[in-house]
Amino acid sequence: MRMSLKVNGQAIETEISPISRLSGFLRDVLGLTGVKEGCCEGECGACTVLLDGQPVDSCLMLAFQATGREITTIEGLCGSGVNDLQQAFLKMGAVQCGYCTPGMVLAAEGLLHANPSPGEAEIRHALAGNICRCTGFETIVQAVATAAAARQGAER
Amino acid sequence: MNQISRRVPLVDGVAKVTGALRFTADLHVEGSLHGALVLSPRAHARVASIDATAALAVEGVHAVFWHENTPSRYYNSSIWFAGQEALADERMFPPVVRHIGDRVAAVVAETEEIARHAARLVVVEYVDLPAIFDPEAALVHAGPVMRDDGIPAFMNPVADESFTHGDLDAGFAAADLVVETHVTMPRSHHCAIEPHACIAKPEPDGRILILSPCQSVFAVQAVVVQALGVPQDQIRVVKTPIGGSFGGKAEPILDPLCAFFALALGRPVMIRYDRHETFTATRTRSSVVGRMRIALSSDGRILARDTETLVDIGAYCTGGNYLPSSMLQRLVRLYDVPAERYTGRAVYTNTVPAGAFRGYGSPQIHTIAEITLDISARRLGVDPVEMRLRNLIEPNAIEPWQGLNVGNARGRECLIRGADAFGWQGRRRADAGRGRWRRGAGVASATHINGCYPGFHEETTATLRLLPDGRAELVCALHDLGCGADTTLAQIAGETLGLRACDIAIVPADTDSCPYDLGTRASRMTYICGEAIRRAGIALAEAIRAAAVLELNTEASGLRLEAGAVRRPDGSGLALSDLAARLAARGEELPAATEIYRAQANPGSYAAHFAEVEVDRLTGRVRVTDYLAAHDVGRAINPMLVEGQIHGGIQIGIGYALYEDVAIDRVTGRMRGDSFSRYTLVNASEMPPMRVLLIEEGEPTGPFGAKAVGEIATIPVAAAVVNAVNDALGTELTDLPLVPERILAAVS
């Protein structure tokens, strides 16, 4: 079937199998391998992308359901550069092996979009669907809190 | 110090946060085929027949492989170098499958989707054989592990290690208290978020290039050579970025298959496991049953200790026969025990094989010993911290098993300073509460090794050379598993050369271009590779100064390297890029230095962990509410990465204590915890606040005084948490994980 959608700001029209998962479409057809696959059951969050700004597990969504909608993957967050949140991840040691990182960053972006000044418990709750096996989440939570505070400060 | 003790961000961090870093499954290899496996649904069965007709009829299928059309060579996937003596009992596809998830067949096709579809069409007939799932029962299945003709007999025990030191009987006779425990530990899974993957690619010269997220390219090469029976120089292995390993990717599992398929079909082949396959068809932490009898004086001195371990290594030997001795090695370097007896046995069962997992037996043996010590302290009425202080080994002690010097061992400082920072006295005295929720505090000490000395060629070769742009290239077969080893080691190189970590260009581990190295294992990266790199850096700095003498018209001894330049005492000088350009203009080779470093010692790293828990006596839920880890790291090359290792170690340890168990059914042999929804992982909301205290007293044999931290970070965690639960409830729980059922059985 044919579908059209927007991925990382670009309009795309393509042929797609009805049972293609969004994660597979983004990785295999568009080559957006920043979308990782970890469990294919919505438990690890490595495949998290933003659907019209909201985090979803791209492994649990059929690609054709994204028709007419806008998808943001890690590649589309800040191009080849790093934004303030990604910078905070780097500076605070919130990245180790890096496999969960794209999904984690996007889940955090989704949170900061919905709740610009989350408390620590809210950050942990919002990231509960993203498993990192390396960091113990401590520095990830700090990085998100730091980026949130900086963004709030910048707005004032 | 310009680079040491600095919180330098990961040298490959930008590629990671932007998603630009390509892991194995992200690589696009032109013309690649894809493999999918047929895994055994039977725990122990003869493969009576395989009918691949339907699978082969699927459009896009190139081949179906099983035991009749693949090499019948036995191999051991845990070997580290060619010719290593090891019980070879594994086959690419065995004619008798030995566990649910064992490899029966594989389909290679144009796409993964086609391969997986066709794999479901392979018809296999099995003849069931009796299966053993219980390690105690496995002991009855006794006999030689290998037949005379070199065919594995799959008899038990696979390993039987015993050790006696001092007068055990006298120790027990003199005891004021004897405590006996029975501790059981689950089989846990690494759960690296990247599932297993591998690519093999035929090269124009007839060789096979393997792209593998591995812990040692040389180990992969050795295993593939053993499995395929091809000459070593026909196999080239290059390490790809690795999305977490923790030991799970230490043994090449897919590599021999990919290599053989690529060789047979003349096309590149990729196999990637899904999560279910990664659970059921790779490796786990071995489950261990431990019995410990400990003789104590009334003031809390250990007089004698008698330990028995039974290690379930699953269906294949891999490195499991080392586990009993490896546990012994760590047991004897924590406390000064005058009389010690240890018996450790490893047995086969019809379950997924065990393998390396962060600490390699150390979390198991420490869990046994530290829970036992805590129960002893409570029965004696001695404070657990005080009791540990009375028995801890002193710096430069000689451990009794291998006679190794434990180096600048600072377990004492970890306990004293950790207890102080944690507020141990206050928390321990605090009331546990009388109602539904009970609070408790627990402590555990630990030690771990630094490298493989005195075993298997514990040496490495590092080459550093000046690059035309003034940076330096580092060749040392490095395998960063995601812990930041590349960054740490680049800091060490940078420190010696007056460069920043990001100025060190690290050549990826490659069997063609790197000298042999054991790989990332045994907590050896910083301590062994780091020292080789430090020495190579000093030698290169010397060579650069010598080369600059002519340009700067000064004695070499007066020159120093800093901020990417070689400088005279007055600060004037020459950028290294300019020096390189001038040398090149004169037709001279750019300075380079190679150092072979052979380890002379194996000091201990030490730690003390403190946990506070709250237990809900109605629901059985345990929450870790506060945590402090004190670590004797010698020197933190990069404190941020050291803390990161400790944070992650605590996370895996809390899982080990409270949640994680692949839970192999004792009747069917089926793994119940075979997906992330059925295997509980600690997520962000489960983690307590964590504090890390670094004791930096310097290890004389380590680079800039540094010792290992990666593995030890997870070793004491489970015991600290269990001890806290026992403190809260007044129980003596010893069966891990402490799931609600076990808590409730104890309190109701």
Added chain:
Amino acid sequence: MNALAVSAPVDMAELRATLAAEAGPVHFVAGGTDMLIAGRPLPETGLLIDLARVAGMAFISTDGTDVRIGGATTVAALAADCRLRVRIPALCEAAAQCGSVQIRNRATIGGNIANAAPAADLMPVLVAAGTRLALLKHDGTQYEAALCEYLPNSGHLITEVILPERGLLPRSAFVKLGSRQDMTISRLNLALLAEFQSNHFGVVRVAAGALGPVSSRLHRAEVALAGRKLGAATLRDFIAALIDEVDTAIPGRNSQLHKRRAVAGLGLDLIAQAMGLSPRDRLFEEAAG
């Protein structure tokens, strides 16, 4: 490899027409969070209908006497709806505790009901509230049925979830117990809807999930509270009734020993939440002791 056709109707009329025209098997997908879980077979033939784009299937109407919720309304929308929280806080609470943010953004109330997982988090609240469903048959006929009469295998589409006014009691709560605090599958969950005045319970409805194949009312537990004064004695009777319910529901099951004790803790948490109190309040500690 498959002859699966797809349709994404934009409104109810098109949906009805599509259904009426299809002779073969029909599959519905809304969020996809249950359907696409690894290892579950995906439809290979017939017609797959995307419900996520149907205008008029995602709404929360709280203005009328009954609360009406479109079948394709996401769990995230339920959790975030302030007016819904006024009418039935327990439903918002259950929604907020369901899965992860990513799952809540896709999963729908209709899917939670239709996929009929024993641990489905919205179910005990819906059961306790006496929910009715507006259903659409393939031939286009629309009918209403009580939630407890709904057969997941019927293939009839849940277009609306109706919470009748008389079921919306002023106090409500939802609690769950899983292996983790967040992002966890319920091993047991409880919902309560109750009248409460002058420190006395009036009408009470309690339902539990993960105690059997479907969520169901716990009548003995309701009786233990109805008309009684909030106090340690009442709570103790309530706990005893809950334990009794567990013993009846799963006699001899491995999980019985665990659940019969855990239900006491969860029951106290439930009442505490409904009363806006902390479960650490002395009242509850007394009842637990």
